[in-house]
Amino acid sequence: MxxxxxxxxxxxxxxxxxxxxxxxxxxxxxxxxxxxxxxxxxxxxxxxxxxxxxxxxxxxxxxxxxxxxxxxxxxxxxxxxxxxxxxxxxxxxxxxxFVIENMHILNIKTFTDRKTDGRLPKKPEEKPKEPSFFEQQFAYLMKEVSSAPAFEFVSEIKNIKPEEIINQANLQTPQKIDSLRNVFTSQIENVKKEIENIENDFNTLKSIEANLKTINVSGIKTIDDLKRTYETVKGAIKQINELKEKYRGKDKQVKEILNSFNESKRNIESWVKEDFARVKDFAKLPEISTFNVVKYLLGPKILSYYLTYLDYSNRAERIVNKLQSVKPEKEKRPPRLKGQDIHFVKEKALPDFWLKNCAISGETNAGFYIKGEIKNVTSQPQVLGLPTTVEITGDRPDKAKLNLFLLLDLASSPSKQNLKFSILNFPIVNFNFGHDVKYLPAGIKTTTGNVVVELSKFGADVNSSIKFLALNPNFDYKSVNFRNEYERMVDNIIKNTFSSLKQIDANVYLAVKDNKVSVNFNSSLDVQLTNGFKQAIGREVEEIKRKLENLVRERVEKYRVEFERQIDEKIKELNNKLESYNIKVAEVENLRNIKLQELDKEIKKRSGNILERIFK
Amino acid sequence: MLILQVIAKIIKILRSQGTPGQVAAGFTFGMYLGLIPWNTLHSFIIWILVILFNVNFGAVLLAISIFASIAYIFDPFFHSFGYWVLVDLDFLRGFWTNLYQTSIIPFTRFYNTVVMGSTLASVLLTVPVYLGVKWFVKNYREKVDPKVQKLGVIKMIKASKIYDIYQKAKVLSEL
Structure with missing residues (x-):
């Protein structure tokens, strides 16, 4: 002790x-x-x-x-x-x-009122994280569905001044023509330098020609003189050939420049078209051949739902992966004295958390009496080897039905998710679309609708569809102040189109593949609204387009004409020089051959006379 | 003033009635409690040992205050050391995995990098700290303390009325 x-x-x-x-x-x-x-x-x-x-x-x-x-x-x-x-x-x-065998959650209620504000005290603001590539794409899509240039254009249609747009749009063709001119000028100058002695050589050819012309065959007295002259004329071919070879190939070079010049002329036309497209973009001219209204009507809300779902799903996957990683990455700076927990996972062992079965029942704020089961909620699915499933059904006295099935398989690699959600025959009251487009209905006052969502996720790839159908919809509009008659027309057409609808349908397909998001909205409503829109402002849009195109062409034309004229002249000058030189070479060569023939003939003639005299 | 208080406390511990072994054991236990996070099973067991066994309690408290500060400073080192032992040493993985699935042991939170790092550091320091403190206390009592007691300042304090009152109060409190 x-x-x-x-x-x-x-x-x-x-x-x-x-x-x-x-x-x-x-x-x-x-x-x-x-x-x-x-x-x-x-x-x-x-x-x-x-x-x-x-x-x-x-x-x-x-x-x-x-x-x-x-x-x-x-x-x-x-x-x-x-x-x-x-x-x-x-x-x-x-x-x-922590293992729970059976749990019963009864009387679940959603969206109930609170007596006190449930906001958490504000934390010191964290440095905003750089958005991921995926988030950036979603932000871009959100921007695309939130701004409707076609509708904004209607307000500005009266204020559009083509001259000003052209001035501000910064046409690229004149600059491109300028740089093209420089390229051709330098090419032409190079060739020009290479033939700068052509005048001297031309003169040499002329003097050879003059010398040949001075030869008077009949005037040569002796055969020996004839023979000497013959040899001299014969020898002239060497000099002629030298001069001939000197500029051989230059005309080919000039031809190539000419071909490339002709090609460039065609390019200018495509530049003009590009400039026109740029001007159209700058003026925010809408393309009203396909008018995707549903994109603006439902896009913001649907995309935000998607983003929220994918955000939660990715967050859950990240946490679970961390909890079941065999060799977790080292945390760089965990909070002081807290360290990092390493969860030593082992197959067929107990996970750290496992809710085996949870029966739920209750009532949603939309009045659905729901019941269902949640199975195998765990922090380490790979240890458990079972997927989490959620199955909930609900109904209302008015026969509206709700179904939710979610399979979350984070045990397999890559992970799998399957979501099926549907609400059928559901009376919708005061549904807000959540967009900012002026003329489109802000929401639906009353309707009965179906929403069917199907989503499957395999690793990072997502495939999903949302089908929305509202029957006998009664739309709600924001009040609009009209700035011109087109606004009034568009507003009327849209309201008339919407009020005549017996149903409004929308199909949205969203996919994420290789980290790229693609989304597609379509509805039968689009065709009706496109026609109405065309009817309201189609002619005005076409007129503005025509004016802008003419102005673009006008601005570019003076540059183009001047460029073509200058380069054309320079090429012609080169061509003329080389052509006249080649003609002169051919002439001298021809003259030399004639003189040679004359001398040969004369020598033969005189030699024949001498032999005749000897044998007489 | 705080430094003076700490020095006074140390001198008091060194001159206490406990044997050098009791002071050294108290200090070693205190080192464990200071370095290892409190919410672990082994930390709790060490507290029981401290309460049950006749170790110098003052030394325990002194060591806790010293080593808790050291633990805060060396936290990143413990985290790295613990991570190395738990994750990087592959041959131990099977052992840790089996231990993780056992009963009770997981309450030691051995799977936490800081707990593992600080516990191993404490174990490695046990022998040197125990022997070092024991040697120090012994030598202090034999060689240094008689000289300290002969210091003019100490004599002056002892001769003062305040010291007299303190001694009386001490006797009364021990009754």
Whole structure:
């Protein structure tokens, strides 16, 4: 007993008693606070648990109510539950694992009112993260569906001044023509330099020609003189050939320049077309042959739903992958004294968290009485080897039906997700489209509709479709101040088109493949509205287009004509020089041959006379 | 003033009635408690040992205050050391995985990089700290303390009325 502290034994007894008492009175409250804190961090708004009761020895947990605040509408609960009680596995708990066999969540309610604001106190603002390539694409799509240039154009149609647009649009063709001129000029100058001695050589040819012309064959007295002259004329071919060879190939070079010049003339035409397209863009002239109204009408809302879903799904995958990684990446700077937990995963072992089965029932804010099952919610799906499934069905007294099936298979690699969600025969009241386009209906006052969503995700690739059908819709419009008669016309046409609709349909297909997002909206409504739009402003748009095209051509024309004239002249000059030179060479060569023939003839003639005289 | 208080505390511990071994053991336990995060099973067990065994409690508290500061400073090192042991040493992976699936042991939070790093650091420091402190206390008591007691300042303090009152109060408090 020398080493044992008696007072220590007493102190330990007091401490153990205190712990037992605290466990009875305080642990529930402490755990409640911890769970609320953890939940709030995940949701981004207050999570409140009422009367949490935990009994580790009996292995149960129960609470009276959980309120999960909607992160955007903090005076509303996203989900509120009634009393919940469930058993936890004690053997698993001894392994520091939380396994729930069966849970029943009854009286679930959605979008309920809160008595207090569920907003969390503001954290110091974090440095905004650089958006990923994927987020940038979504932002781009969102911008595309949020701004409707065709409609903006209607307001500006009267103010459009083609001259000003041309001045501001910065036409590229004149500059391109200028640089083309420089290229040709330098090519021509190079050839010109190479034939700069052509005048001298021309003169040499002329003097050879003059010399040849002075030869009077009959005037040469002796045969020896004739023979000498013959040899001289014969030898002239060497000099002629030298002069002939000197500029051989230059005319080919000039021809090539000419061909490339002709090719450039055709290019100028395509530049003009590019400039016209640029001017059209600058003037925001709409292309009204295909008018995708549904894109503007439903695009912003649908894309934001997609982004939210994919954001949550990616976040869940990231967390789960971290929790089940065999060799997790080292955290660079974990909070001081907190470190990094390494979860040593092992197949067919217990995961750290596993909710085996959860039966839910309740009522949504839309009046659906829902019931369903959630199975195998786990923090380490690869350890468990089972996918998480959610199956919920709901109905209303008016025969509207709701179905949700979600399969989340993060156990397989790559991960798989399958979502099927449908609401049928659902009466919609005061549905807001959430767009900013002036003339389109801001929302639907009343309708009965179907929404069918199907989404499958395989790794990072997504394939999805949303089919929306509203029957006998009654639209709601914002009041518009008209700035010109076209606005009034477009507004009338759109309102008439929409009011005549017996139904409005929209099909949206969104796919993500190799990190690239593509989205396609279509509806039978598009054809009707395109025709109406054409009728309202089609003629005006065409007229402005024609004016702009003429102006572009006019501006470019003077550059083009001047360029063609200059280069044409220079090429002609080169061609003329080379042609006249070649003609002169041919002439001298011809003259030399004639003279040679004359001399040969004369020599033969005189030689014949001498022989005749000898044999006489 | 704080430094003076700490020095006074150290001198008090060094001159206490406990054996050098008790002071050294208290200091070593305190080192564990200071370095290892508190919410672990082994930290809790060490507290029980400290309470149960006759070690110098003052040394425990002193070591906690010193090593808690050291733990804060060396946290990145513990994190890296723990990560190396838990993740990079492949031959230990099977052992850790099996340990992770056992009962009770996971409550030590051995799978946390800082817990593992600081626990291993404490284990490595146990022998040198224990022997070092023991040697220091022994030598202080034999060689340094008699000289300190003969210092003019100490004599002056001891002769003062305040010291007299302190001694009386000490006797009363021990009754």
């Amino acid at each position: 020398k080493y044992i502290r008696k007072s220590g034994l007493i102190f330990l007894f007091i401490v153990v008693s205190l712990i037992v008492l605290l466990n009875i009175f305080l642990t529930d409250k402490w755990l409640e606070n911890q769970l609320e804190k953890a939940g709030s961090n995940i949701v981004g708004a207050k999570v409140e648990i009422d009367n949490l009761d935990v009994s580790i020895f009996k292995g149960y947990i129960k609470w009276q109510r959980i309120q999960i605040t909607h992160p955007q509408y903090t005076m509303k609960n996203m989900i509120e539950t009634g009393p919940v009680e469930f058993k936890i596995s004690i053997p698993a708990l001894l392994k520091r694992k």
